[in-house]
Amino acid sequence: xxxxxxxxxxxxxxxxxxxxxxxxxxxxxxxxxxxxxxxxxxxxxxxxxxxxxxxxxxxxxxxxxxxxxxxxxxxxxxxxxxxxxxxxxxxxxxxxxxxxxxxxxxxx
Numbered sequence: 202x203x204x205x206x207x208x209x210x211x212x213x214x215x216x217x218x219x220x221x222x223x224x225x226x227x228x229x230x231x232x233x234x235x236x237x238x239x240x241x242x243x244x245x246x247x248x249x250x251x252x253x254x255x256x257x258x259x260x261x262x263x264x265x266x267x268x269x270x271x272x273x274x275x276x277x278x279x280x281x282x283x284x285x286x287x288x289x290x291x292x293x294x295x296x297x298x299x300x301x302x303x304x305x306x307x308x309x
Contacts, residue, residue: 210278212303220303225265225277229297234263237296239286242266242273248280258285263295267303277303 210222264279276283277299286294 220301222278225299225301225303228301229265229299232297234295234297236293237264237266237273237298239283239292239294242276242283242294245273245276247284254281256285258282260286260289260291260294263297265297265299268298268300273298275303 211219213219258281260282262279262282264282265277266273266279267275267277279294279296283294
């Protein structure tokens with residue numbers, strides 16, 4: 202993914218139904234930024250993280266996590282920020298919680 206292409210991120214199911222990152226951002230725009238324990242995200246696999254993106258990641262910008270039934274299910278945006286926080290031995294990261302449904306297969 203090229204820098205700036207994150208606005209094209211969407212999730213799509215086999216029937217072609219999509220949830221876009223812009224829809225997610227609109228849904229959570231007025232929600233508070235919260236502290237999320239990194240240990241509460243440890244069960245979520247990381248995606249490939251380019252070294253330069255991890256090093257330049259801005260930890261003052263919240264990640265976006267999906268929550269369902271009281272458990273974090275996925276990181277919708279911010280894998281590189283999570284890795285940087287882990288590298289810096291932090292125990293918390295700033296985040297916003299999306300409680301809506303997203304299609305399980307991520308696309309760009």
